[in-house]
Amino acid sequence: MATIGTDEKDLVARCRQGDDDAWRELVDRFGPKVYAISYHFTLKREDAEELSQEIFLKLFENLHRYDGGFPLVAWVLSVSRNLCIDRYRRKKREKSFRFVSDEAVTALLKSEDDPAGMALKKERTQLLFAALSEIPDDLAEILILRDLNGLAYDEIGTALELPEGTVKSRLFRARAEVARKIRERHEKRTAGSAFASLAMVAGGLV
């Protein structure tokens, strides 16, 4: 019985020989994951699709570099990482994350009958991504890969060339930083609403 590594190496070898079935298998196996990662880094459907295509073009052109030494998903991730990070930084420079659209958030939420509940979830998700954009890139990257895409620690470690302990440590710091940012925003809102209430009271008195 062939192991997973041999299977993946064989799959890549068949892709290199121009086997369409093998390429289809590769696209079906990793396409959704690559698209999801791209989406989480860009938060825009068109950008995510463009990024996914770029990633798969690069994968196809670099198939000969895969030697089967580690899981294929880690290799896919390592090939696509630079493209994703480049796009992510560009988006941050453009400050696109500060205004995450409803449409972008809706794609990530399960549809719900209750409009009020749905609105609350949207707001929370927008707040989440806004907080994510404020933490350092190396932390945000790990949080996206682990918490949004469910990649294993060893896969992330292989792709980012980091020890597993460092991945865990960074993940904790990323979560804590995001949590702190969210709390700060809540506090600002609370303070803002309290100040507004006070102003209204004061206005009524005047």
Added chain:
Amino acid sequence: MSCRELERLWDAGATLPETRAHQAGCAECGRAGDVLAQTVSALHALRAPAFSPTLRQSLLDIPRRTVSCEGAEPLMAAALEGDGSLSAADDARLQSHLSRCEACTETAKTLFHLRELSAPAPPPWLATRLSAVRPEKKRPAWRALFSGRAVVVYAYAAACVVMLLGLNPTALPTKTGFARLSQSTRSAVTVAQNSVGDRLGALQEKAFRMVAVWKGHVGGYGRAAVSNAIAIVWRPEPKKTPNRPRLGKEGSSAGIGDYRLVMSETPQDRAVDGAREHFPARFRV
């Protein structure tokens, strides 16, 4: 924010009850942990974005739109051929790849640089040298009849013919009258040989005698010279006369008429004295 104990516990791989125990005792970590848990659960609640069939089809078409690095090599070779062997579709795939791959772009540039190379100018002396070179003339066939190998063949063939015809070459001089001439010539040669031999023998004997005389002279003088040289270089110490009993001048209490052995202090003398004691009494002094 928190006291960082939560982070330490998490790094150390602490279990959930251990983390909660710390959160219960630490107000800061308790609040931070609650927000953290809500954040993580919110992140996990998000679903993956839908992977559209259009995107899937586009990804499946990638091998028809571009080419890998190793697949680009034969396409570059075909493009270099330049006789239309590279189809438009393959050219588009190659260009698509080159637009993204720096290494292949450099490779293609280097390859296509071949076409821009001009032919080197010939050196000025080349035409002269080439015109001076002439093909070697072919030897005519009849010259082979007079080659050295052909002469040997002719000689063997003639010998064979003579033997086959029954002719005896040794009897030929007798038959032709050359035998008598041969006899007289041979006797004259013998006389000359003897005369020369006698003279040479006398000379040789005289030479041997002279050599013997000189050899004797040289040997005698030489031996004398060598022995003199040895005598000059190596002078042996004069032999000591054996110790004999004397009148005891060295002894303190020796008187006249009192014979006693005076022992020398050298090791050689001690050995002689030791040996002397083993001699029979009649030989002792």
